[in-house]
Amino acid sequence: MSAPARTVRRAAQVEADVHVAVAIVGGGACGLTAALMLADAGIDCVVLERDALPSGSTALSSGFIPAPGTRVQRAHGVADDSAARFAADIQAKAHGRAAAALVDAYAHAIGPALDALQARHGLGWMLLDGFLYPGHSVHRMHALPQKTGAALMAALQSAVEAAGIPVLTQAVVDTLVLDAHDRVVGIDYLRPDGQHETLGCDALLLACNGFGGNTEMVRTLLPEMAEATFGGHVGNDGSAILWGESLGARLRDLGGYQGHGSWVTPQGALMSWAVMMEGGVQLNCDGRRFHDETLGYSEAAVHVLAQPGGIGWNVFDTPLLALARGFPDFCEAEAAGALRRCDSVAALADCIGCEAAVLQGTLDAMRGGVPAADGRVFARGLGAPYFAVKVTGALFHTQGGLDTAPDMRVLRQDGTPLPNLLAAGGAAGGVSGDAVWGYLSGNGLLSAVAGGYIAAHTAAALVQHKEASA
Numbered sequence: 001m002s003a004p005a006r007t008v009r010r011a012a013q014v015e016a017d018v019h020v021a022v023a024i025v026g027g028g029a030c031g032l033t034a035a036l037m038l039a040d041a042g043i044d045c046v047v048l049e050r051d052a053l054p055s056g057s058t059a060l061s062s063g064f065i066p067a068p069g070t071r072v073q074r075a076h077g078v079a080d081d082s083a084a085r086f087a088a089d090i091q092a093k094a095h096g097r098a099a100a101a102l103v104d105a106y107a108h109a110i111g112p113a114l115d116a117l118q119a120r121h122g123l124g125w126m127l128l129d130g131f132l133y134p135g136h137s138v139h140r141m142h143a144l145p146q147k148t149g150a151a152l153m154a155a156l157q158s159a160v161e162a163a164g165i166p167v168l169t170q171a172v173v174d175t176l177v178l179d180a181h182d183r184v185v186g187i188d189y190l191r192p193d194g195q196h197e198t199l200g201c202d203a204l205l206l207a208c209n210g211f212g213g214n215t216e217m218v219r220t221l222l223p224e225m226a227e228a229t230f231g232g233h234v235g236n237d238g239s240a241i242l243w244g245e246s247l248g249a250r251l252r253d254l255g256g257y258q259g260h261g262s263w264v265t266p267q268g269a270l271m272s273w274a275v276m277m278e279g280g281v282q283l284n285c286d287g288r289r290f291h292d293e294t295l296g297y298s299e300a301a302v303h304v305l306a307q308p309g310g311i312g313w314n315v316f317d318t319p320l321l322a323l324a325r326g327f328p329d330f331c332e333a334e335a336a337g338a339l340r341r342c343d344s345v346a347a348l349a350d351c352i353g354c355e356a357a358v359l360q361g362t363l364d365a366m367r368g369g370v371p372a373a374d375g376r377v378f379a380r381g382l383g384a385p386y387f388a389v390k391v392t393g394a395l396f397h398t399q400g401g402l403d404t405a406p407d408m409r410v411l412r413q414d415g416t417p418l419p420n421l422l423a424a425g426g427a428a429g430g431v432s433g434d435a436v437w438g439y440l441s442g443n444g445l446l447s448a449v450a451g452g453y454i455a456a457h458t459a460a461a462l463v464q465h466k467e468a469s470a
């Protein structure tokens, strides 16, 4: 995709038939969460979404959101979690390179955000307590019972509809209108008939995610992912960053992203990393392991892409197959023919295309309690029958974006906040530092939901302040 035209024009005010308190660009988890929180605060808002039906990367995701201290987590008896512990886990994964103030803000906001979505909008979270995701020191991953991002989007959309919040679809926002004091006064958006329309607003939230769908930007900013499959929403074309560049806004952590080393190929589906965490391994076509799988699925994308053909094999056994089948994405991939059953080491070697003796050596090295060469300690070895799924490394979403204050206001180059322009979710710089290995599982929806929640409170305060001083 070539760079889309995303511009900024200057005007003291806009000529628009419609004026709203808060305009929100993007109808994914971030935009819809913000809209619901604004509605709860009695603030009118409009969501503008480029697609005919909002889906975004959120609908493609697994829909897993980490949060400490929720009602659901407490009801499961997990009492030893806190915002501080969560923040420490985020920073440990990012080697201390995640934006500290934002980590703190998100870690504190995400619990109340999930509780509010549950109590006020009927999202019935469950806690995923069967296994720990890499880097999380305690069970804090939440999901809806369907365990899919599509279900999360459907639930948010139902809630938005019930709250009577307008979502303007097929509206590609291309221009921000700011006055001479950098105050957003409106936006222009393109309709399917090629006409532009204008909306006036008192505050603007950019919730239009990152640049994963913009191949040119990926090539420039994330060269190691230039040829990788993009598993996210192609409409996320870097709009926020392009506007930020026009505005002279500060950008942050552009080298950060969520990769995934378990993208089933050629079926094109996600296989849960839970299988790796519980004892599965990744082998290359020589039948050898090539990294410590427990360190994280994001950096695993780079390791898999570095193998011959950019291919790896997820190898596991019967107990782990039962675990995998608990995930709808895996079931779809299995139904599409991704799963190979191999009753012996020789059959597994045939499947992978490697020498049986090499493979046998790899399996023999996985002895319970004995650290492997890369430091991974297995609880047990794998036993026949073996199962194998062919995978590659994929880019899921970008983590770099507009630099924001912890209240989600976009910052200028000098660090001062723009008066009424906010960014959150994938549109804003994330909490994963500036490299692939900094991504802790769930940082994406954490940024979207906590960021949307915080942005809504900031926007509400800005609008109420404007009303009070009018």
Ligand SMILES: Cc1cc2nc3c(=O)[nH]c(=O)nc-3n(C[C@H](O)[C@H](O)[C@H](O)COP(=O)(O)OP(=O)(O)OC[C@H]3O[C@@H](n4cnc5c(N)ncnc54)[C@H](O)[C@@H]3O)c2cc1C
Residues within 6 Å of the ligand: 025, 026, 027, 028, 029, 030, 031, 048, 049, 050, 051, 054, 055, 056, 057, 058, 059, 060, 061, 062, 063, 064, 065, 171, 172, 173, 174, 207, 208, 209, 231, 232, 233, 235, 236, 237, 239, 258, 270, 395, 396, 397, 424, 425, 426, 427, 441, 442, 443, 444, 445, 446, 448
């Ligand atoms: C396969 C996969 C699995 C994942 N699983 C997880 C997971 O389990 N947990 C987790 O935390 N993260 C996960 N992620 C990451 C997660 O999906 C994203 O971080 C999150 O959905 C971002 O939410 P968002 O609201 O910022 O963006 P999105 O959901 O992408 O929404 C942005 C919206 O903005 C719209 N838009 C863009 N530009 C414009 C414009 N100019 N005008 C109008 N509209 C515009 C888009 O059409 C889109 O609907 C996964 C990602 C993938 C790809």
